[in-house]
Amino acid sequence: MSGVRCMGLINYFEENTMINRINAYFKVRKEEKFWRAFSIILLTSIFTAATSYLNLTRTIITLTNSSPGGLFYGLVVAASIITTFFGWFLSNLLYKGISLLFGANGSLKRMLTLSGYASIPMLIQSASRFVYFFVSGEKPVLLINEGLIGVISEHFTIFKILTLILTSYAISENYSISFKKSLLIAFSPLILITLIRSILSSFFGVRLDRNNILFN
Secondary structure: OHHHHHHHHHHHHHHOHHHHHHHHHHHHHOOOOHHHHHHHHHHHHHHHHHHHHHHHHHHHHHHHOOOOOHHHHHHHHHHHHHHHHHHHHHHHHHHHHHHHHOOOOOOHHHHHHHHHHHOHHHHHHHHHHHHHHHHHOOOOOOEEOOHHHHHHHHHOOHHHHHHHHHHHHHHHHHHOOOHHHHHHHHHHHHHHHHHHHHHHHHHHOOEEOOOOOEEO
């Protein structure tokens, strides 16, 4: 029964009029310049890095009553920005690789552009988090040995789910494959990351804050 409901939901996303408008949106975005999508990822990485800086500062001061210095914070911010771009690029490589397994082919640069536009909900989320932590002054909650449930609750926010759905349509448009296949491809990086982080958390006692900064 659950399988039937799942297929019904997928068919809804394929046939709904609003969804057809999303498809039309990505058809237009295929012709957009790469730097515009790049700027969306850049802004997302800046907000994420700024939030990580705020949270890390408050965490270290709370735990040690001291500050490690500007160089340390600079490295953290740089690492956050690099990680965002690295994840964006690797995810698109994975999209292309799995699409090839399905017998499809398309432009990697165009996919990077489309996925950049598809990540606009994540830009909204990162900006909202920064504003919230900056204004509220709240300290981050550290999750110890969070396991699979903790990882899933962190990743599957409404913004992330919306981004994954939009990315599915972007993949479908770029590689000319069905929505069902593109949905599986879009979720593949998240599934891989969730499994890896769950293993790390379960076996090595990794602690994670809300912005993916690792503490030993």
